[in-house]
Amino acid sequence: MDAIFASIEQTPFSVWMREDLYAYFIALIFHSIGMALLIGGGIVVSLRGMGVARNTAFEKFRGFFPVMWFGAVMAIVSGLALLIGYPAKALTNPLFAVKFACLIGAAMLVREMALRLFPAMGPGEAAPAWGRRLAIAALVLWLCGVAAGKLLLHTYTILLVS
Amino acid sequence: MDPFLDPIAIEQWARDVGIFGMMNSKWGWPIAEIIHFFGLCLLIGTVGMFDLRMMGVARGVTMKELHRLVPFGIAGYAMCVVTGLLFVVTAPGQYLYNPAMQMKIVLMAVAGVNMAMFYATAAAGVNAAGADDLPPVRARVIGLVSLSCWLGVIVAGRLVTFFRPPEHWCLWCVAG
Numbered sequence: 001m002d003a004i005f006a007s008i009e010q011t012p013f014s015v016w017m018r019e020d021l022y023a024y025f026i027a028l029i030f031h032s033i034g035m036a037l038l039i040g041g042g043i044v045v046s047l048r049g050m051g052v053a054r055n056t057a058f059e060k061f062r063g064f065f066p067v068m069w070f071g072a073v074m075a076i077v078s079g080l081a082l083l084i085g086y087p088a089k090a091l092t093n094p095l096f097a098v099k100f101a102c103l104i105g106a107a108m109l110v111r112e113m114a115l116r117l118f119p120a121m122g123p124g125e126a127a128p129a130w131g132r133r134l135a136i137a138a139l140v141l142w143l144c145g146v147a148a149g150k151l152l153l154h155t156y157t158i159l160l161v162s
Numbered sequence: 163m164d165p166f167l168d169p170i171a172i173e174q175w176a177r178d179v180g181i182f183g184m185m186n187s188k189w190g191w192p193i194a195e196i197i198h199f200f201g202l203c204l205l206i207g208t209v210g211m212f213d214l215r216m217m218g219v220a221r222g223v224t225m226k227e228l229h230r231l232v233p234f235g236i237a238g239y240a241m242c243v244v245t246g247l248l249f250v251v252t253a254p255g256q257y258l259y260n261p262a263m264q265m266k267i268v269l270m271a272v273a274g275v276n277m278a279m280f281y282a283t284a285a286a287g288v289n290a291a292g293a294d295d296l297p298p299v300r301a302r303v304i305g306l307v308s309l310s311c312w313l314g315v316i317v318a319g320r321l322v323t324f325f326r327p328p329e330h331w332c333l334w335c336v337a338g
Contacts, residue, residue, distance in 0.1 A: 029320045033313055036206040043207030044231060052234075053227040056293065063220025064211060146203060147196045154192040 005088040006162035017085030024085060030078035035149070037071025042106055042142045049113055049135025051126050058121035062114065072107075088161045095148045095155055102145035109138035164335050169254035176251040185252040198245040202316060204238025207231075210312055216288065216297050216305030224293045261331040262321035269318060273311035280304045 008014055017023050041064045047053065048061050083090050090096045117131045127135065176182040184190045208231040214220065215228050250257045257263045280288075284301040291297050297305075325331075 025321065025324050029317050032316050032320050036203060036210070036313070036316055039203045040206035040208075040210050043203060043234075044211040044228075047208075047231055047234065053223075053230045056223045056227040060220065060222035060293070063222060064214075067211070067214060067219060142203070143200055146199050150196045150199055151192055153195075 001091075002088070002161045005091070008084060008087045009160055009162045011084070013081075014084045014087070017081060024082070027078045027081040027085075030074050031082060034071045034074030034076075034078060035146070038068050038075055038103075039071075039142045039146060041065070041068035041071065042110055043139060045110055045113065046135045046139035046142070049117060049127050049138070050132055054121075054126055055123050057123050058113075058125075058127075059118045062118065065114075068110075086159065088158045089156045090152065092158045093152055093156045095151050099145050099148035099152065102141045102148060106138050106141035106145060109134055109141065113138065164258075164332060166334060167254070167258055169258055172251050172254040172258075181248060182252050185248055191249075191252075194245045194248050197241050198249075201238040201241030201245065202319075205235045205242065205312060206316075208235035208238070210235075210309055213305040213309040213312075216301050217309070218296050218302070221294050221296075225291055225297065226289045229289070256326060257322065259327070259330045259332050260322055260325045261329065262318045262325045264331060266315050266318035266322070269311045269314045273308055273315070276304055276307045276311065280308070 017027065044064055045061050048056070048058055113131070113134055117127055117134065121127055121131070126132075173182065176185075185194065211220075212225070212228050212232060212235075215223055215225055250263075280301070284298065284304055287298045288301050296302070
């Protein structure tokens with residue numbers, strides 16, 4: 001595995017990500033904004049599922065999905081750039097997998113809400129108990145994804161292998 | 163020489179009351195960072211989405227209803243302020259004279275004035291608007307300014323580590 005990390009680290013793009021004065025910070029900025037839009041949208045959908053702002057049909061919250069998609073694309077592209085800069089730093093840290101699992105899990109729960117809860121919850125209607133549990137689980141997973149991402153900076157054991 | 167702020171005294175105070183020790187423990191700083199970004203996510207997830215709705219996104223969601231989420235945003239803001247203060251008093255030399263930090267404070271102040279403008283001039287129109295309506299132009303501009311400020315706060319926050327000492331910006335030192 002170290003050989004793969006080393007070969008990535010030696011690509012011109014990886015070297016540029018590490019050595020350019022601005023590249024890494026610009027990618028970090030885009031990653032933060034993308035994550036904030038993705039998770040921000042996820043939070044608003046989860047809160048509606050939990051019963052806040054219930055006088056609007058849940059279906060209407062689908063309007064925030066384009067914002068979440070925009071944020072997700074921004075976070076993924078910038079995240080890939082960050083990953084190519086320091087592949088071993090991220091991929092040897094188990095929290096990286098935790099972050100991914102949480103975010104993918106949260107996104108799947110939002111999809112589940114869109115499929116099963118959105119059509120069932122008109123204006124003024126609260127979610128059934130299972131629906132509220134789904135919304136709470138999604139909110140917790142979004143926040144755990146954030147926590148795991150933040151901890152990456154403090155828990156890595158390998159920075160570079162080459 | 164700074165005529166208003168004394169970073170050494172601030173850090174000494176943080177040491178005296180135990181904040182410095184807590185923040186420099188193994189998990190103090192990371193946990194504060196997590197809470198800080200939780201707060202930002204809550205802010206963007208509620209105030210930011212309200213701003214987007216005012217700008218015309220997600221029509222069909224009444225702004226009056228979406229406004230019910232704002233208390234969560236205020237809670238997020240409080241989380242950010244408390245943890246932000248912990249960072250500043252623990253390492254005042256890194257933050258007080260940091261241009262990115264100063265820009266962050268300015269953007270937060272602009273967002274605060276903008277919010278006051280919203281409640282003074284646009285909130286009634288927004289609350290009266292129907293689910294599919296675009297709010298008045300003034301409200302749309304306020305939404306754009308608000309969202310720009312909060313995204314700018316994220317950008318500035320990221321740049322704080324870019325402008326570490328010896329970077330030293332202190333306009334008020336010159337004025338003083």
